[in-house]
Amino acid sequence: MSDEPQQGFDTLQVHAGTAADPATGARQVPIYQSTGFQFQDAAHAARLFNLEEVGYIYSRLTNPTVGALQNRIAALEGGAGAVCCSSGHAAQIMALFPLMMPGCNVVASTRLYGGTVTQFTHTIKRFGWSAKFVDFDDTDAVAAAIDENTRAVFCESIANPGGYITDLDAIAAVANKGGVPLIVDNTSATPYLCNPINHGATLVVHSTTKYLTGNGTVTGGAVVDSGKFDWSASDKFPSLATPEDAYHGLNFHKALGPMAFTFHSIAIGLRDLGMTMNPQGAHYTLMGIESLSLRMDKHVANAKTVATWLESDPRIEQVTYAGLESSPYYNRIETICPKGAGALFTISVKGGYDACVKLVDSVKLFSLVANLGDARSLLIHSASTTHRQLTPEQQAAAGAAPNVVRLSIGIEDPNDLIADLDQALTAATA
Missing domain, CATH: 3.40.640.10 (Type I PLP-dependent aspartate aminotransferase-like (Major domain))
Incomplete structure (x- = not known):
């Protein structure tokens, strides 16, 4: 050093x-x-x-x-x-x-x-x-x-x-x-x-x-x-x-x-x-990496805005974002992640597995890909993809139950992200 x-x-x-x-x-x-x-x-x-x-x-x-x-x-x-x-x-x-x-x-x-x-x-x-x-x-x-x-x-x-x-x-x-x-x-x-x-x-x-x-x-x-x-x-x-x-x-x-x-x-x-x-x-x-801090600030700000909107939506059972005061991990932000809780979280969708599949099939701005941390906003149904090989018990322990969709929030305009999720949720829970 x-x-x-x-x-x-x-x-x-x-x-x-x-x-x-x-x-x-x-x-x-x-x-x-x-x-x-x-x-x-x-x-x-x-x-x-x-x-x-x-x-x-x-x-x-x-x-x-x-x-x-x-x-x-x-x-x-x-x-x-x-x-x-x-x-x-x-x-x-x-x-x-x-x-x-x-x-x-x-x-x-x-x-x-x-x-x-x-x-x-x-x-x-x-x-x-x-x-x-x-x-x-x-x-x-x-x-x-x-x-x-x-x-x-x-x-x-x-x-x-x-x-x-x-x-x-x-x-x-x-x-x-x-x-x-x-x-x-x-x-x-x-x-x-x-x-x-x-x-x-x-x-x-x-x-x-x-x-x-x-x-x-x-x-x-x-x-x-x-x-x-x-x-x-x-x-x-x-x-x-x-x-x-x-x-x-x-x-x-x-x-x-x-x-x-x-x-x-x-x-x-x-x-x-x-x-x-x-x-x-x-x-x-x-x-x-040259733009990492600039991007992460935007990722975090967008994630908090989108997660707050989702938490108030009646079509959603739970939002796991640690940046919400309702999260049991909220009090760890100050010591572990003082600049923000990241931009990765899950949502539990009313309607279970079928509604999750309809949601990921209905988004237009979000991309359905097996990746995270992109400048673009991404989502995936973990239970049928990234966590498919796990037992139901392992899926639940990892936070990837069948009624869960993972969101990786990008750096776009947050209002556009909310609008896309809104129309996709409408299609998924109709």
């Missing part, structure tokens, strides 16, 4: 991690569309491969455009380092990979994106890992779920799809007492609305596909390391704190300190898993 005075968020989102291209003077980060990078000589190549010198080897591992994005996201999150990869789902595996071994488990919130629940329920079993799902509003239950084989606690800052806000400070205290890192998916909040590291998180993951890029053009993911966790405090994390057989016996934590996790994720994770972000995708995300 630099000893220079900390700059404001609006400055960091434009300048952090980048400078004029030293070869050409290009002010925007160039797209380095190259698989390999020429070494100065054999000794230079050896230093790079031994992690004795930072540089570029091969774009599966390191690339200047992707590197600029990693530096910017790390700066915005207040982390020691970051690694970017091909998607948010890839970021979750990348976050767990240095921590887990066969027989280990992660304690996860029940309020997660449906794809994450599926990944943690089924896919990670193929690695010999497992997940325990707990209601994170019950901190005693979270503490009780942590056992000798637990290697991480995982939650979302603003949970998808319901927009629930997690008490990160309380969960971080539980994780810290259990001697394991807290991993927070900060996709829905972005570092503009929430800084999980300031609330005790060790790792922060993102689907950069969403708000960070903001324009629905490329997929990507990122893992940010706080650099504050002591990987050597116990014998739980041998990949980071004991000699690594796959890297000439290097002890990453001893040799690299606060950058141990980041370098391991590049030198081992990207090398062997290959979940690489492409440089053009990184370029799009860098451009998107």
Whole structure:
């Protein structure tokens, strides 16, 4: 971390991690569309491969455009380092990979994106890992779920799809007492609305596909390391704190300190898993981040306006937006998300499953897509799509029951969004 005075968020989102291209003077980060990078000589190549010198080897591992994005996201999150990869789902595996071994488990919130629940329920079993799902509003239950084989606690800052806000400070205290890192998916909040590291998180993951890029053009993911966790405090994390057989016996934590996790994720994770972000995708995300704060302010203002209107509509049973005073999570905004509760929430429609299907089929301005965080307003019926693979009990726990529609509010004129929902609700509940 630099000893220079900390700059404001609006400055960091434009300048952090980048400078004029030293070869050409290009002010925007160039797209380095190259698989390999020429070494100065054999000794230079050896230093790079031994992690004795930072540089570029091969774009599966390191690339200047992707590197600029990693530096910017790390700066915005207040982390020691970051690694970017091909998607948010890839970021979750990348976050767990240095921590887990066969027989280990992660304690996860029940309020997660449906794809994450599926990944943690089924896919990670193929690695010999497992997940325990707990209601994170019950901190005693979270503490009780942590056992000798637990290697991480995982939650979302603003949970998808319901927009629930997690008490990160309380969960971080539980994780810290259990001697394991807290991993927070900060996709829905972005570092503009929430800084999980300031609330005790060790790792922060993102689907950069969403708000960070903001324009629905490329997929990507990122893992940010706080650099504050002591990987050597116990014998739980041998990949980071004991000699690594796959890297000439290097002890990453001893040799690299606060950058141990980041370098391991590049030198081992990207090398062997290959979940690489492409440089053009990184370029799009860098451009998107430049306007992040401006967009998030508009997202939040629109979401509050639309949610307030929906809450008063007799065709709606419930609105889950945490920015409403009626929300049980309203009192967490001031401490966890002081700039707003995001722009993601659900509505329960009178008429149940059939009415929800008619609603999503009747919108004209909203787009029916399996994405969120776009500049455009989006909606989806989670129970029949993103959460379809879950059991009814899991759907209900995740806030994706059959009578629920997820809304991702964009940056359009809010009156136009309300008008579109009004006519669609009329068609859905006629």
